[in-house]
Amino acid sequence: MQNLSRRRVLTVGAALGLVGVADPSKAWAWSSSGSIAATDTVTDPWGVWDDATDPLLADLLENGQVPAVNTAFEKWVRNGDPLPSGIPAALTTWIQAHNRLPSWADQTKLDRAAQFNKRMSMYLFLLYGLGSGIMSTVIPREARNVYWSEGGAVMKSRAAKTFTYGYDLSAVDAFKPTGHFVVTSNKTRLTHAAVRHLLPQSSHWRAVTDDQDFIPISNGDILITFHSLGTFVHGKLKSWGIRMSAAEEEAFLHMWQVALHLLGVRDDFIPATWAAARQQSQYALTPLLAPTPEGIDLADILLGLTSQVDLGVTRGFQREFARYLLGDRVGDWLRLPRDYASRAIIEVGWPAYVAFREGTSGIIPTTYSLFDQFIRGVAMLFLNNGTSATYTPITIPTANRAG
Ligand code: HEM
Structure with missing residues (x-):
């Protein structure tokens, strides 16, 4: 598989009728009927990246504008903050378009999720920190991406940044003007777009990646990581017999659905229910786990x-x-x-x-x-x-x- 191009693998996979097997080198067969879009189509999320964001970051990086953007972003932290000034016009336009919740976001459910996070906080620290964090190291692409990106050399600060995301997501006002999460998500989405431009230039990464022309962090990859976080945590809480009302479970999923949207995942890939999430996880995450x-x-x-x-x-x-x-x-x-x-x-x-x-x-x-x-x-x-x-x-x- 090492030297086959991804496009060729997909073509070969489709020709051989390799559906129903979740492997990024094979065809995807999870129907979007289980997604929040509820359309019955099958699109390969490993072939979907972030068209709205990737060219912008490529330009910013090529023009050496990212350091100034990072400086301007220091004052842009709360959802209700004014947009950062002194940044390139194209980035301002991008932020204006993305710095908001999706039309289907339900504030009542988000509030319920926030209360649930508060009540579950002890379990969440343990499960995200010692469970999801370590699981990410046996998701081969994520492990290689994280290792060979800039932050891989300074894992303490990288782990701290990842914690920022989890902390902002779980705060009681996460999605409110005083909260931080929408801004943090946008910064993360921009970071992922930068990684898509940068990592393919790394000879170290190219030497170990499973596909020579692969672009990192597709929608499929992000879904898998979501299952190592939200779906994993929900499953453990259930199996431990933690008290959760149906409304709380639904709210916790809704929070993650909004989070996935903010990271640029298409609605037709986002599971609509925990049953659909579990099914997608068993289909897409479990078979991919492996050491590197x-x-x-x-x-x-x-x-x-x-x-x-x-x-x-x-x-x-x-x-x-x-x-x-x-x-x-x-x-x-x-x-x-x-x-x-x-x-x-x-x-x-x-x-x-x-x-x-x-x-x-x-x-x-x-x-x-x-x-x-x-x-x-x-x-x-x-x-x-x-x-x-x-x-x-x-x-x-x-x-x-x-x-
Ligand atoms: C950066 C979260 C999926 C690879 C980040 C950051 C956050 C984050 C908060 C910024 C902090 C930092 O620089 O470390 C998430 C979440 C995901 C997700 C919540 C899914 C739900 C993925 C996936 C991959 C990935 C699927 C790779 C396959 C990276 C890399 C960086 C990054 C390489 C940059 C690290 C650097 O600066 O060197 N992510 N991520 N992420 N993420 Fe993700």
Whole structure:
């Protein structure tokens, strides 16, 4: 597959009738009848990028205008802020067109999602941080993209920027004029467009990518990452027996639907229900998970960053918890060391901790304080980053990782 062009692979795949198998090298067969557009068509999202944004960023990069844009963006942080001044006219026009919620956004659902995020915050820090964050390292394209882009060399600040996104998304006023999320999403969308222009110029990335003429971060890739975040988290909360009303579940999905729209994903790819999301995830994410040298390195760095603070548990415990969240197949791929004693404690103690927290069991487990300290430690790790002076704004890259 390494040396076949993507276009040729798609043509060959279609000719061989390779539908129903989710692999970016094969034809896509997820019908948009399960999407919010509810049209019954089959379009390959791995062949859709961001036509409204990509040429603009290519121009800004080629003309050396991105550093000045990043400076102008420093004062553009809240959804209700005036548009940044002193930026190229084409970018102002782009922001005017994109700095708003889609017509189908439902503020009542977004408010409900915000309250839900608040109530779930402890679980969310753990699941996004130790679950989704590490899962991203076994999504081969994402791992290679992140590793070989500029930020791959400075993972601490990159992780902090990614946290900015999650923090802004989960804030109670995320989508309101005082919130930050619409602006943060737009900066992220512009960053992705920059990466699409930059990464194909990286000889390191070209040497490892699965397709020589591939452009990174397609709509298909973004959907997969969404499943490693929203769909994964929703599934875990359900399987742990966390109390969630149907309206809360729907609201949490709606928040992600709006988030995907803001990242430039087309409505005919965005799942309309959790059932459709699960189906798309099983179809598109699960078969693609695999180890890469880049992903193994990134996982080690990310887990090392979380070990820098005292979570009240050993490194072995922390890595076993990642295994517990993601499964041993992923743990083995990432070469996470085993700690069977910690695993035994987690398998018994975590469900008991959740049951006590959720009020479904009146018995305080003996390991309650261990898990409580752990979960609070993870939360503080992220919160310190999000609320202190180290809050890291998202900036558009101008180069790739050097080597
Ligand atoms: C940058 C979020 C999907 C690759 C970013 C940033 C955020 C973000 C917040 C800016 C912070 C930073 O520079 O690290 C998301 C979300 C996604 C998504 C929420 C989907 C729901 C993807 C996918 C890929 C990708 C699918 C690749 C296959 C990158 C790269 C950067 C980036 C390479 C630039 C890092 C750099 O500056 O070097 N993303 N992303 N992202 N993202 Fe994404």
